[in-house]
Structures are given as structure tokens and as C-alpha cells.
Amino acid sequence: MESKILEIIGLNAYYGDHLVLKNINMAFSEKKATAIMGPSGCGKSTLIRTLNRMHEMNPGARVEGEILLHGENILTINPIMLRRKIGMVFQRPNPFPTMSIYDNVIAGYKLNSVNLSKLEKDQIVEKSLKSSALWGEVKDLLHRRGTFLSGGQQQRLCIARALAMNPDVLLLDEPTSALDPKATMHIEELIVELKKEVTTILVTHNIAQAGRVADYTAFMYLGELVEFGTTEKLFTVPSDKRTEEYLSGKFG
Amino acid sequence: MSDKKKDKMKKIVNRAVRKNIWKDRVFEALVIFFSLLSIVPLIFILSYIFAKGFPKLFIPEFWVGIPPAGQSKTAIEAVGMNVGGIANGIIGTFLIVFMGGLIAVPFGVLTGVYLAENRQSKIANAIHVAVDMIQGIPSIIFGIFVNIWWVTTMKGGYSAIAGSVSLALMMLPIVIKSTEETMILIPDSLKEAAMALGTPYYKVLLRIVIPAGLSGIVTGVLVGLTRIAGETAPLLFTAFGNPNINVNVTEPMETLPTLIYNNARSASPNLIENAWGASAALVIIVLVLNIFTKVVVNKWKVKF
Numbered sequence: 001m002e003s004k005i006l007e008i009i010g011l012n013a014y015y016g017d018h019l020v021l022k023n024i025n026m027a028f029s030e031k032k033a034t035a036i037m038g039p040s041g042c043g044k045s046t047l048i049r050t051l052n053r054m055h056e057m058n059p060g061a062r063v064e065g066e067i068l069l070h071g072e073n074i075l076t077i078n079p080i081m082l083r084r085k086i087g088m089v090f091q092r093p094n095p096f097p098t099m100s101i102y103d104n105v106i107a108g109y110k111l112n113s114v115n116l117s118k119l120e121k122d123q124i125v126e127k128s129l130k131s132s133a134l135w136g137e138v139k140d141l142l143h144r145r146g147t148f149l150s151g152g153q154q155q156r157l158c159i160a161r162a163l164a165m166n167p168d169v170l171l172l173d174e175p176t177s178a179l180d181p182k183a184t185m186h187i188e189e190l191i192v193e194l195k196k197e198v199t200t201i202l203v204t205h206n207i208a209q210a211g212r213v214a215d216y217t218a219f220m221y222l223g224e225l226v227e228f229g230t231t232e233k234l235f236t237v238p239s240d241k242r243t244e245e246y247l248s249g250k251f252g
Numbered sequence: 253m254s255d256k257k258k259d260k261m262k263k264i265v266n267r268a269v270r271k272n273i274w275k276d277r278v279f280e281a282l283v284i285f286f287s288l289l290s291i292v293p294l295i296f297i298l299s300y301i302f303a304k305g306f307p308k309l310f311i312p313e314f315w316v317g318i319p320p321a322g323q324s325k326t327a328i329e330a331v332g333m334n335v336g337g338i339a340n341g342i343i344g345t346f347l348i349v350f351m352g353g354l355i356a357v358p359f360g361v362l363t364g365v366y367l368a369e370n371r372q373s374k375i376a377n378a379i380h381v382a383v384d385m386i387q388g389i390p391s392i393i394f395g396i397f398v399n400i401w402w403v404t405t406m407k408g409g410y411s412a413i414a415g416s417v418s419l420a421l422m423m424l425p426i427v428i429k430s431t432e433e434t435m436i437l438i439p440d441s442l443k444e445a446a447m448a449l450g451t452p453y454y455k456v457l458l459r460i461v462i463p464a465g466l467s468g469i470v471t472g473v474l475v476g477l478t479r480i481a482g483e484t485a486p487l488l489f490t491a492f493g494n495p496n497i498n499v500n501v502t503e504p505m506e507t508l509p510t511l512i513y514n515n516a517r518s519a520s521p522n523l524i525e526n527a528w529g530a531s532a533a534l535v536i537i538v539l540v541l542n543i544f545t546k547v548v549v550n551k552w553k554v555k556f
């Protein structure tokens with residue numbers, strides 16, 4: 001078996017008194033893509049937001065249980081340190097509107113006052129934009145605002161921004177739901193390509209997308225992890241009736 | 253319904269509609285009439301000020317000199333009118349308003365950011381109430397307050413800096429409100445993006461949130477500066493006025509409003525003439541600030 005980079009043990013998450021994640025136990029394999037699926041409101045976003053401790057930023061939100069990154073409990077790591085190891089891409093592309101494309105890519109360094117030489121910066125920008133398959137389209141526009149790009153390009157810019165920090169894990173929360181089919185295809189190809197470098201965890205409503213990119217798939221329902229296994233097994237012989245119903249489009 | 257009945261209905265409806273159309277026209281005419289009426293005083297004021305003061309704006313001496321000593325009518329008939337200049341007032345206005353802005357901006361921007369970031373908190377509510385109250389206080393009260401507290405009790409004496417403090421108090425609510433309103437509009441997704449990169453909270457505010465809302469903040473600052481540039485009452489109790497050019501901020505200093513106030517009250521015709529010229533200059537300065545504000549608002553808008 002592959003080594004597990006991230007392990008969730010007995011995780012409960014609350015918004016105030018509202019328990020939205022109920023005793024989640026799962027482990028993510030290194031340099032694989034894992035898809036998380038389930039009907040709206042079942043807690044997918046909450047789950048991946050606990051992984052970089054963005055969940056706790058909501059007033060009244062808290063978690064119980066353990067989340068181990070390389071065996072170390074992230075709930076005891078400073079969130080600022082943690083988020084440099086676990087990058088995140090959001091549903092809506094959100095490049096920084098006041099920054100150029102170039103500055104957007106190295107924003108993680110700039111915002112943490114890491115001093116880099118011009119050469120180092122150039123290298124990071126080029127490498128990250130190449131990894132996010134955007135280099136060819138923007139290499140001559142690096143000093144224009146990121147917000148002039150199309151939605152799909154903006155999303156790849158946001159992926160480049162996350163990749164620039166060399167994260168161990170990349171979280172993607174419905175990264176293609178605001179994009180057209182062509183841009184979606186680009187991002188999917190990119191996720192497959194990225195498996196060489198990082199572990200990706202992808203929330204998606206698109207069953208076909210999970211089938212195309214994910215090695216493992218998890219199915220959640222009402223805050224519970226119903227089923228988790230290789231995408232192939234989950235799609236062909238789901239062991240839970242609810243998974244089967246979801247896959248056949250009965251809800252969600 | 254029979255055809256006859258239908259015809260009757262149609263007539264009734266037509267009559268009602270026609271009546272409404274007529275009412276509509278009357279209403280429109282009234283709206284236009286009152287709108288025009290309300291700009292009449294403005295036209296009178298501006299044309300009067302410009303008729304009296306405009307010619308002086310073309311005399312170089314007017315911009316670099318100081319107001320003349322008062323002269324009697326007979327003396328003027330003998331040697332002619334000496335209007336002098338308003339340089340002391342112009343320099344003072346810029347200095348005092350600039351320092352007022354310098355004091356108000358950091359407090360105002362940080363308070364506005366705090367209010368936008370902590371919308372539910374009790375402290376934020378208390379600040380809201382306080383800001384509304386400050387905005388409702390007549391400007392002369394700020395003058396008296398700074399006079400009692402600084403000029404007299406702390407023995408600071410009449411000074412430009414005391415004037416700046418009183419104007420800063422007036423400007424504060426404007427900057428706070430415009431900052432807060434801008435910050436609220438900035439999507440949370442931007443903050444989340446920065447947080448997700450492992451950015452400390454203070455950097456998220458300083459490097460992402462505030463720059464994204466800069467146009468709104470700058471607008472608020474410019475509106476505030478415009479607002480205090482023409483303020484007279486608080487300055488009478490603080491900066492006091494000074495017939496000479498002075499750039500020492502711990503000393504009494506003239507500003508255009510106090511210059512107008514002091515000279516217009518004098519019995520000397522040439523000082524009164526001087527006040528008219530100063531009025532025209534002040535109106536133009538405020539107008540330019542206003543136009544500049546509009547341009548900045550349109551140019552600097554950041555899209556999300």
C-alpha cells in the first residue's frame with residue numbers, strides 16, 4: 001500500500017452547536033488524487049476546510065479529533081505554518097485584484113515577507129505557471145492584473161499561486177463549478193498532471209469528473225463518511241445503498 | 253359582459269388614465285420647478301463671490317502678499333486701494349488641513365477596518381453610536397472643546413496644531429464611515445485566499461484588504477479634507493488667525509476661512525475687498541478638491 005500523508009481520526013466539526021461532521025475517519029494516500037462527493041450541505045467543504053484549519057476561522061466553529069500530517073497532529077501546529085504545507089483553491093477564482101499576474105503567483109512569499117532574488121522569483125513564477133498549464137498563455141502578460149484573465153485562466157492562476165508555495169497537499173473545493181466545459185477540461189488535465197508533485201483532495205459535484213481524475217473517492221451524506229475507497233470500486237461495486245443511489249442520480 | 257358594458261368600462265379606464273397622465277405632467281413640472289429654485293441661491297452666491305473676488309485672482313501680488321493694514325475711506329481716496337494678498341491664509345489652510353488629515357487618517361482607517369472586521373461585537377456597536385454622535389456635533393463645539401482642553405488647560409495656547417486637532421475630530425467620522433463601507437464590500441474570498449497562503453492576519457489586512465479598498469478610503473479622505481478645508485468656527489478658538497505669514501505650527505496661524513471672517517468684519521473697505529478675493533480663492537480650492545475627488549473615485553476603482 002501507498003504511504004498515507006494525511007490521516008483523519010474521529011473528527012467532529014461544529015458550527016456553534018450544529019454538528020456538521022460526525023466521526024470522520026479516513027486517510028489520504030501520498031501523491032494521489034482523492035475526490036470527495038456528496039449532496040449539497042453534507043459537509044464536504046467543511047471537511048476540507050478543517051484540513052488547513054480555515055474552518056476554525058468561522059465564529060463559533062470548532063473541531064474535535066485528530067488530523068495527522070506526516071504523523072503530526074495539525075491541530076497543534078500554528079495555522080500559518082500549516083497553510084504553507086497545505087494549499088487551497090476555492091470554488092470561485094479569487095486572484096488578488098491589486099496585484100499583477102506575476103505578483104499573484106509569488107503572493108505567498110510576498111505576504112510573508114520572504115526575500116527572494118529577482119532570479120528566484122522569476123524561476124518560481126515560471127515553474128508554477130508551467131505546472132498550472134498557464135505559462136504559455138500569460139508569459140507575455142506577467143505584469144498585467146490577474147483579474148483581466150478569463151475565469152478558467154484565473155482559476156489556473158490561483159492553482160499556480162498555491163503551487164508556488166510547494167505544498168505537500170493541495171485542497172480544491174469545487175474548482176471547476178464556476179467554469180465552462182473547456183476550462184473544466186483544462187483543470188482536470190492539470191489535476192492528473194499534478195499527481196506527480198502533490199497530493200490533491202478535490203471536492204466535486206461532478207461524478208464524471210471524479211471518475212476521470214480521482215484515484216480514490218469518498219462519498220459523504222449528512223455529515224457522515226458513508227463510503228471511501230478506490231474510485232473504481234466505489235463506482236462499479238458501491239457497498240452502501242446510498243452511494244449507489246447518489247451515483248445513479250437519485251439525489252444531490 | 254355585453255359590448256355596451258365593455259365600451260363603458262373602456263371609457264372609464266380611458267378617463268382615469270388621461271387624468272393620471274395629466275397629474276403626471278403637473279408633478280414633473282413641479283419637480284423641475286423646485287429643483288431649479290433650489291439652485292438659484294447657489295447661482296446668486298457664486299456669481300456674487302466671483303463678481304466681487306474674481307478679478308483679484310489675476311493679480312500676482314494677491315497670491316504672495318498678506319492683507320494690508322486697515323485704511324479709512326479718506327486715506328483710500330488719497331492713495332488708492334491696497335487689497336494686498338492672502339498668502340498667509342493659503343499657506344495656513346494647506347498646513348492645517350494637511351496636518352488634520354495626517355491625524356485623522358490613521359485613526360479613521362484603522363477604526364473603519366476594525367468596524368468592518370468585527371461587525372457583531374459590542375465594542376463595534378458602541379463605536380458606531382459614538383461615530384454617529386461625533387458627526388452630529390456642531391463644528392463650533394470642537395473648537396471650544398480643543399480650546400478648553402488644549403489651548404487653555406494644557407497651556408498649548410492658540411496654535412495651528414490645535415486647529416488641526418479640532419478639524420481632525422470633524423474629519424474622523426467621515427473617514428471611519430467611508431473606510432468601513434468600503435471594507436464591507438470587499439469579498440471574504442479575497443481574505444480567505446490570503447489566509448490560505450499562510451498569511452498572518454495583520455498582513456492580510458495591510459497588504460490585501462486595505463489596498464483592495466484603497467479607492468474608497470482615498471475618496472473618504474478627500475471628502476473629509478474638502479469638508480474641513482472651508483471650516484471656520486473651530487479655527488477661531490484654536491488656530492485663531494494671524495495677519496502675517498507663519499509656518500510655525502505651535503503659533504497662531506491664519507487660514508482662508510479665518511482670514512475671510514476677520515477681514516470681512518473690519519470697517520476698512522480694502523480689508524473687505526481682500527475678504528472677497530479670499531472667498532473666491534477658497535471656493536475655487538474646494539471646487540478643485542471636489543472635482544479631483546470625483547476623478548480619483550472613477551480612476552482608482554478596483555474590480556473584484
Ligand SMILES: Nc1ncnc2c1ncn2[C@@H]1O[C@H](COP(=O)(O)OP(=O)(O)OP(=O)(O)O)[C@@H](O)[C@H]1O
Pocket residue numbers: 015018020038039040041042043044045046047058
Ligand atoms: N459559516 C457557517 N455557519 C453555520 N453553518 C454553516 C456554515 N457553513 C456551512 N454550514 C452548515 O454546515 C453544513 C455543511 O456545509 P458545507 O458547506 O460543508 O457543505 P457542502 O457539502 O460543502 O455543500 P455544497 O455542496 O453546497 O458546497 C451545512 O448544513 C451548512 O448549513
Ligand SMILES: [Mg+2]
Pocket residue numbers: 044045046173
Ligand atoms: Mg461546499
